Amino acid sequence: MTRRPRRNRQSEVIRNMVEETTLGLNDFIFPLFIIEGQNKKIEISSMPGINRFSIDTLLEEVNSCVELGVKAFAPFASIPEQLKDKMATESHNPDGLFPRAIREIKKNFPDVVLMTDVALDPYSSDGHDGIVENGEILNDETLEVLGKMALVQAQAGTDIVGPSDMMDGRVGYIRKVLDDAGYNKVGIMSYTAKYASSFYGPFRDALDSAPKKGDKKTYQMNFANSREALIEAELDTQEGADFLMVKPALAYLDIIKLLRENSHLPIAAYNISGEYAMVKAAAQNGWIDGEKAMVEVLTSIKRAGADVILTYFAKEYAQFIRR
Numbered sequence: 001m002t003r004r005p006r007r008n009r010q011s012e013v014i015r016n017m018v019e020e021t022t023l024g025l026n027d028f029i030f031p032l033f034i035i036e037g038q039n040k041k042i043e044i045s046s047m048p049g050i051n052r053f054s055i056d057t058l059l060e061e062v063n064s065c066v067e068l069g070v071k072a073f074a075p076f077a078s079i080p081e082q083l084k085d086k087m088a089t090e091s092h093n094p095d096g097l098f099p100r101a102i103r104e105i106k107k108n109f110p111d112v113v114l115m116t117d118v119a120l121d122p123y124s125s126d127g128h129d130g131i132v133e134n135g136e137i138l139n140d141e142t143l144e145v146l147g148k149m150a151l152v153q154a155q156a157g158t159d160i161v162g163p164s165d166m167m168d169g170r171v172g173y174i175r176k177v178l179d180d181a182g183y184n185k186v187g188i189m190s191y192t193a194k195y196a197s198s199f200y201g202p203f204r205d206a207l208d209s210a211p212k213k214g215d216k217k218t219y220q221m222n223f224a225n226s227r228e229a230l231i232e233a234e235l236d237t238q239e240g241a242d243f244l245m246v247k248p249a250l251a252y253l254d255i256i257k258l259l260r261e262n263s264h265l266p267i268a269a270y271n272i273s274g275e276y277a278m279v280k281a282a283a284q285n286g287w288i289d290g291e292k293a294m295v296e297v298l299t300s301i302k303r304a305g306a307d308v309i310l311t312y313f314a315k316e317y318a319q320f321i322r323r
C-alpha cells in the first residue's frame with residue numbers, strides 16, 4: 001500500500017495541521033431574546049441555557065459575551081399580546097421595546113454589531129410575517145410595513161437589518177427606504193433561502209409568535225427545492241443584499257454549499273432553535289455528548305461554506321474554547 005490516509009491522522013498535531021475547517025468566534029452571531037420589565041431573566045423551556053432578558057439584564061449578558069469574544073448579536077423582542085394588531089403597528093414604534101433595546105446596546109457597546117430581524121410575526125395578531133387579509137398574505141402592502149420597521153431600526157442604531165419575511169421584492173424596497181433616509185451604511189443580511197421548517201418551534205415559543213391560523217408555506221420555501229434558492233439568491237443580489245442567508249442550517253447544508261458556489265457575497269447560515277433544542281434534549285438524556293455534538297454541528301455548517309453562523313451555541317462555544 002503506497003497510499004495510507006491514516007498517516008495524516010496518527011497524532012493530534014498532524015491532525016490539526018491538516019484540518020481544513022476552523023471555527024472562530026468572529027464567525028458567530030448570537031441571537032438574544034428581549035422582554036419588557038426589569039431585572040428579568042427567564043429561561044425558555046424548549047431552549048435550555050437560552051433566556052429572555054429585560055433590557056437591564058440584557059446589557060449584562062451582552063457584556064459577558066463581549067468579554068468572551070462574541071461581538072455580534074441578533075436581538076428579537078417578545079411583544080405582549082395586547083400590543084399586537086393586524087398591521088403589526090408596534091413593529092415601527094420608535095419608542096417600542098425593540099428600538100429601545102437597540103439604542104441601549106449600541107450606547108453601552110458601540111463596537112458590537114447588531115443584526116436586527118425585519119418581519120411582522122412577533123408584532124402581528126395573526127402571527128404571520130406579512131399582513132393577512134381573508135386568509136391571504138398580502139405581499140406589496142407588507143413591504144410598506146417592512147420598510148417602516150427597517151427605518152426605525154436604522155434610526156435606533158442597528159448595523160445590519162435582516163429581512164426574514166420572504167416577501168417578494170423586500171430587499172430592494174428596504175434598500176431604497178434606507179438610502180432615501182440617508183442610511184446607506186446600514187447593511188442587509190437577507191434571509192434568502194428561508195424554508196418552511198418544523199424546526200422553528202422553540203423560537204415561536206420564545207416569542208409567542210406562532211401563526212394563529214395556517215402555516216407559512218405561501219412565503220417560506222418548500223424544503224424539497226434547491227433551484228428555487230438560486231432564484232432567491234439572484235434576486236436578493238440584484239436588489240442590493242450584502243449577505244445571503246440560508247435557514248435552517250443543518251438539514252440544508254447542501255443549500256449553503258450551493259449558494260457558496262454560486263455567489264460572491266458572504267453566506268450566512270442560521271442554526272435555528274429546533275436544531276439547538278435537538279442537541280440539548282439528546283444531551284440532557286445522556287444520549288449524546290452535547291459539547292462534542294455542538295462543535296461537530298458548527299464545524300459542519302462552516303465546512304458546507306457558511307462564512308457567518310447565527311447560533312444559540314455562540315456563548316457556550318466561546319466558554320468551551322476558553323477552558
Ligand code: PBG
Nearest residue numbers: 119121164199200203272273274
Ligand atoms: C421571524 C423569524 C423566525 C425565526 C427567525 N426570524 C420564525 C419564523 O419565521 O417562524 C426563527 C429562528 C429560530 O427558529 O431559531 N420571521
